[in-house]
Amino acid sequence: MRDYGKISPQFWMGPTGRRLRAHGAPAQLVALYLTTCPHANMLGLYYLPVMYIAHETGLGMDAASAGLAGCIEAGFCRYDPATEMVWVCEMAHYQIGRALSAADKRCAGAQNEYNALPDNPFLLPFFDQYRTDFHLSRCRGAPAPGEAPCLALASHEQEQEQGHEQDQGKDQGKDQGKDQERGNPGGLPVATAAGEGIAEATLPAASERGRADCPHRDIVALYHELLPMCPRIRDWTPARQAQLRARWSEDAGRRTLDYWRRLFAYIAESRFLTGRAPSAGKPPFVASLDWIVKAENFAKIREGRYHKEAA
Known part of the structure; x- marks a missing residue:
């Protein structure tokens, strides 16, 4: 910022x-x-x-x-x-x-x-x-048809950049090795929200966590913090893990906790998703985290389908 x-x-x-x-x-x-x-x-x-x-x-x-x-x-x-x-x-x-x-x-x-x-x-x-x-020296992006290509990096600058990327890769490998030695593959956070912990057995296995790099615990904690009126998560099953991991992975902009904090704050504004909308004699609908992260529901939330009184 x-x-x-x-x-x-x-x-x-x-x-x-x-x-x-x-x-x-x-x-x-x-x-x-x-x-x-x-x-x-x-x-x-x-x-x-x-x-x-x-x-x-x-x-x-x-x-x-x-x-x-x-x-x-x-x-x-x-x-x-x-x-x-x-x-x-x-x-x-x-x-x-x-x-x-x-x-x-x-x-x-x-x-x-x-x-x-x-x-x-x-x-x-x-x-x-x-x-x-x-005085920009490096151009990114493909030119449109009929458009001249922009200036590229000079060969010396390219060599410097490639060397820098290789050094970064070595450093990342060292960091991952340290995480594995500490028994925390992928640096998975272990904090939970308001004493409502998720059973350890329901979290992704170590090999799965290292590959997915999705901070399940932190996202669930944000869900509990910002949507206390919604159902609390007790069992984070493999099917639920897969849905959350898919939403996290399919867009680079979603791979921050700030995105999920803002998403849950946005959902909290919906009367329909938080059980505050009239339901004609039926129990009001309340969105759960596993419902939120299903692909079709997630897309509708982002489109604002549930943020109108008519919903």
């Missing part, structure tokens, strides 16, 4: 600000959020599910989606639903600067931040837009 971010008064009065105004208050709020939110980086190119916008602005999924669409139409940003990456096109100029000298340390910082980004369709256009201002 950044310690601070810059925002100009021109945000409200400039040409882009006037175009945002034409799309209404949700577009203005989403634009302000995209510039200042805790997930943003100095490049303005970062991972951001619409669910985050909906939850942290309080707009809800429909208004957040409409506000984001307004930002795109106003030329403020671009968004790729497949990778859930957003690019606030001019943000790097405001956060870093323009026409920096090659010796400016901010150039190296921008290159390092760019190198660390997950794959997304904005890598090449970002490089083309900022290569001169920030």
Whole structure:
């Protein structure tokens, strides 16, 4: 998370600000959020599910989606639903600067931040837009048909990078060996929530944990913490483990506990999923963790299907 971010008064009065105004208050709020939110980086190119916008602005999924669409139409940003990456096109100029000298340390910082980004369709256009201002030397991303390929790393830089990756691989191997010696393959956390422990026998086997690298205990603890009204987990069976591991593994953006904390906080806002919706004489529905992590249910939650009174 950044310690601070810059925002100009021109945000409200400039040409882009006037175009945002034409799309209404949700577009203005989403634009302000995209510039200042805790997930943003100095490049303005970062991972951001619409669910985050909906939850942290309080707009809800429909208004957040409409506000984001307004930002795109106003030329403020671009968004790729497949990778859930957003690019606030001019943000790097405001956060870093323009026409920096090659010796400016901010150039190296921008290159390092760019190198660390997950794959997304904005890598090449970002490089083309900022290569001169920030003296970028390494380009990522495939060019569109008919588009010239961008500059690649010089051979010396490639050799340095390959050597660095090999060193990292050796270090990771040493760390994994230490974990195995300590009897904790994969560094699996052992904390549980509120005294409601999961039986050790129900956790993945050591070989399974090392391969999956999914922190089952921590995710279950977050579920108990943020959704106390939902059924508590006592037996984390192999079938349930497989579903959670699949949701964790199928998208790089989900492989952090922060994602699951925000997901459970978002679910807590749904009257239907938390048993607070009327049910015509039947017991109200309450979502359990094993229900949440099933593929179809997980997709519907992310689409906001259960965050309307009609549900």
